[in-house]
Amino acid sequence: MLLSVLEAGPLHGYAIITAVQDRSGGALELRTGTIYPALNRLERLGLLRSSWQSVGERRRRCYELTEVGRRNLDTERSAWQAFTHAIGSVLAPATQPRPVS
Amino acid sequence: MTAVGTRVDSADQAGDPIEDYVRVLSTALRGPAQVKARMIQEIHDGLTDAAAAHSPHGAPDHHAASQAVREFGTADDLVPELQRELTLAQTRHTARTVAVSVAALVTCWLLMRVADQNTDWPLRTLVGHLAGVMAAAALLAASTLAVTGPLARRLPVPGRLPRVIAWAGTACSVAMAAVALTLAVTAALATNWPLAVLGAAITAVSHVIVGASARACRECARLDDRPALASSR
Numbered sequence: 001m002l003l004s005v006l007e008a009g010p011l012h013g014y015a016i017i018t019a020v021q022d023r024s025g026g027a028l029e030l031r032t033g034t035i036y037p038a039l040n041r042l043e044r045l046g047l048l049r050s051s052w053q054s055v056g057e058r059r060r061r062c063y064e065l066t067e068v069g070r071r072n073l074d075t076e077r078s079a080w081q082a083f084t085h086a087i088g089s090v091l092a093p094a095t096q097p098r099p100v101s
Numbered sequence: 102m103t104a105v106g107t108r109v110d111s112a113d114q115a116g117d118p119i120e121d122y123v124r125v126l127s128t129a130l131r132g133p134a135q136v137k138a139r140m141i142q143e144i145h146d147g148l149t150d151a152a153a154a155h156s157p158h159g160a161p162d163h164h165a166a167s168q169a170v171r172e173f174g175t176a177d178d179l180v181p182e183l184q185r186e187l188t189l190a191q192t193r194h195t196a197r198t199v200a201v202s203v204a205a206l207v208t209c210w211l212l213m214r215v216a217d218q219n220t221d222w223p224l225r226t227l228v229g230h231l232a233g234v235m236a237a238a239a240l241l242a243a244s245t246l247a248v249t250g251p252l253a254r255r256l257p258v259p260g261r262l263p264r265v266i267a268w269a270g271t272a273c274s275v276a277m278a279a280v281a282l283t284l285a286v287t288a289a290l291a292t293n294w295p296l297a298v299l300g301a302a303i304t305a306v307s308h309v310i311v312g313a314s315a316r317a318c319r320e321c322a323r324l325d326d327r328p329a330l331a332s333s334r
Binding site: 012013014017018031032033034035036037040041044045046047058060061068072 | 250
């Protein structure tokens, strides 16, 4: 999720939180503090890089995807779409129920 | 950027939920100073942004700050996750310190050996064994840098690795102290005694640097294993 909201461009911590909440239509209620260790971990793994940038009147730590992060996002997105498609196919109502013998 | 610790300690911010929260985190967490300061600063910025978003006029008030802190999660919940990252950062820092120090020392000793032609140097075997301990620690440190860096995307980082690297660093530091002492004591017998004294001094400095980093790593590893904070916020 964090990687996907950074796909469009660099964001700082609080902007990432609001982006996740906005994208989920408010369905995802995150404990906002959990974002920070997660960002740290993703940066350590080389999926993100960060730098101090001026945002408005203040300097903020902004994160952006690395090339490895972008590839990782594509892989994870494909795997998730395949998974949800498979589950969706199972849960979809059957159009012609099999007759009981 | 102002260092968060300084700001929190110096300002009279009693009653400000954000400053109180940040102070609790800052007190509870241990790790490399720069990484910790950056982490705390980011959390402070995030809380300030959240409070501003909750405030109708954009200027955070006490109520908005309290709401931002509530949504952030309790310190009890967050400290273990944050400490885990700081512990790994300290582990990498200690591993880097060990690897660089040992490489520098071995180069230094080789240069000393070339410069000092005395092949009958006393306690040569002892120093050889101690250098072996340091080389083993350096190899472990190099592996740690790989396992906690690029390889971490494919392999899980072993939970006991910080403790292992902390004690490897401690062993390396003790070996450095023994070598420094040996070099200092036997300097009088060396053909080129100023060189031997210089070698002892460099080794002693390395002992202090590696020892301090290993001690910090031990403390982080200990905190990483602790139960959640007693007081929940």
